[in-house]
Amino acid sequence: MSTSESLTADLADTPDTTGSCDVCPHPRDEHDPLGVRYCNATAVSALPRGCICR
Secondary structure, three states: OOHHHHHHHHHHHOOOOOOEOOOOOOEHHHOOHHHHHHHHHHHHHOOOOOOOOO
């Protein structure tokens, strides 16, 4: 695993439960673990996908 892959994996697994989500309309503290991972991965990868709840 390269350094950038390791950093991306670490960021995607690190829950940020403060404030509003940059990816979906839900507050970060209302995300379940799957939602946190999905939104973090979406933000880190700059993917044009919507909320996981859709």
